[in-house]
Amino acid sequence: MRRSSRLPDHFESNPLSRLLAELQAAGAPVLDLTRSNSTACGFSYPEAAIRAALSGPSVLRYAADPRGSSEAREAVATHHGHGLRAEDLLLTASTSEGYALLFKLLGDPGDEVLVPSPSYPLFEWLARLEGLQARTVPSYFHERWHLDLGALESAVGTRTRAIVVVNPNNPTGHFLSRSEWAGLTEFCARQDLALLVDEVFADYALEPPVDRLPTALDDLDPPCPVFLLSGLSKIAALPQVKLGWIAARGPGSAASLEALAFLADQYLSVSASAQAAAPALLALAPAIRGQVLARLRANLATLDAALADRPHLSRLPVEGGWSVLLRRPALDADDTCALRLLREAGVLTHPGSFFDLPGDGHLVLSLLTPESDFREGLAQALPSL
Template sequence: MRLSSRLPHGFTPNALTASLAALKAGGREILDLTVSNPTRCGFAYPEAEIRTALSAPTVLSYDPDPQGSRTAREAIARHHGHGLRAEDLLLTASTSEAYGLLFKLLADPGDDILVPSPSYPLFDWLARLEGLSARSVPSYFHERWHLDPGTLEAAVTPRTRAVVVVNPNNPTGHFLSKTEWSDLTAFCTERKLALLVDEVFSDYALEPPADRLDTALQDADPPCPVFVLSGLSKVAALPQLKLGWIAVRGPGAAEHMEGLAFLADQYLSVSAPVQAAAPRLLELAPAIRDQIRQRLRANLAALDAALSAHPHLSRLPVEGGWSVLLRRPAVDGDDACALRLLEHASVLAHPGSFFDLPGDGHLVLSLLGPESTFREGLARGLSLL
């Protein structure tokens, strides 16, 4: 039987993944500088309070609402502020599911979406699984990353339905500037496109420019349809609890919410326990985020100290998020460099090509891991670059 053409042609792992599996199978200890799971990074979670929140009596009752529990949505609206209301929100089991619902809402099979790059590779597959194509639109770097209006304009086709941006971007950390936001909403308005803004990392500003757009929710009345995505995965560093949300604003918001609710009603995928626990989890979240920000800053400072001894290496600014882009001499390809680090230094780093970074000469490191692991990974790895 033939599988759907939406799936990959094969599932053979790439060279880096295959080598990592082989080294682990052989007992090699790997220093992982790509870690993105906060629950494995040594942060102190208020475990008893989280368990209590998840065991509320209401978890035993089933009261399905396609938009999600009103109590949870009210708590999320309070968390975000900016005039957001429970009525403006729809709950999902994850931001990935949120993208799937939005792609179903906005586009037909064969349509396309625009995704500024560098960016996380997930978008390409989420689009493909809905029968869409994700058209990569290169950003450019000059002192900081910038959206390029010319490349956006050149990428639009008669079947383009939406633009996806991540604020701040993963992995570049680029926050949209207020000017970029104005230009982007004008662009989408003129071409009758929706604008999807993924803000899962918005609570993690590190070296933000003064003109950054903190959140798209600052624009209470955007001229084009705007859908803002976030979730507990980053807001509360609880990816295992599977709760995301979509905030809907702009022209046609009521109709768009009605369509999203219809789609969500076909799945009703969000569990009762996490919806019941959401208000308390959001109250506990600031203390967890404070720990993460402290870790990010400490690891960034350790990287700067290490780079002082390696003048041929440098890093790009980290406006926000959990990653840093390390710039190196492009004496070999990024994939080959990452493989060399893994096999010769037992250090795992992402090649820049994983995120569609242009050319060679970049590695992407996570700032989230334990400080001792990060420092040891730098000590082992930088000398090989």
């Protein structure tokens, strides 16, 4: 049987995942400093309230609305504020599904979206599975991360339909500055491009610069079409609920939402329980986020203390998000280094190459890791760097 060329040629896992599987099968202890599944990181969730929210009486009724229930959309609009209205929103089963709908809305097979890199590695596949190509445009680090607006503008071709940015970015933690936002929206307007802004980590500012754009919704009247993506996965640390959303602003937003509703109507993938639970889960979210933020800050302080007497190692600023980039002398390739740390120190880290970090000399750690694992993992890994 022939298979679509949108799929990968093979489904083999990478050498790091293979080594991890081998070690786990052999019962070897591994300290995982890459954990991003918040439900497996020892947070204390209000279990009874979450269960109650997911099993209210309305879960027994099917009342299909391709945009999502108005009650859930009202709750999401209230969560965001900034003048967002229920009618500006469309619910999805995840941010990934939001991307899939937007790529179907914006492009034809062979069209392109531009993605500043390093960034979330899923974009390549999310675009490709919709027949589009995600073209990466390197950002650069000079005291902090910067979008290369000139390079983005030069990369725009006749098939470019949109730019995708993550605010703050994963894994660099970069918040867009207000001037980057002004430059981006102005050039998207000029080039007739849509701007997709993924703000799943926007509530997790750790070392935010004063000129950061806390959210794209600060711009009440952007000059280009802006689609903001977010969801419960990160803002309430509830990825299993499977509820995300798209907020549309700027020129043509009402018509875009109508077309998105047509697309969503073909699948109707958001469950009744996720929609019914949304208002209650959003009300619980600040308390859960508080625990996550405390964890992120504690691990960052642990890392700083561990780096204090290792001048050959450092970390990049973490403006926001759940990850930190550890900088090390590039004596070997990042992939080789991550394999070595796993094999010899029993510590799992991600090489910068997983996220398209340029060159060698970066490992990516998750600040969500339970604190004792993080401390112990650093104690075992840092002497080998």
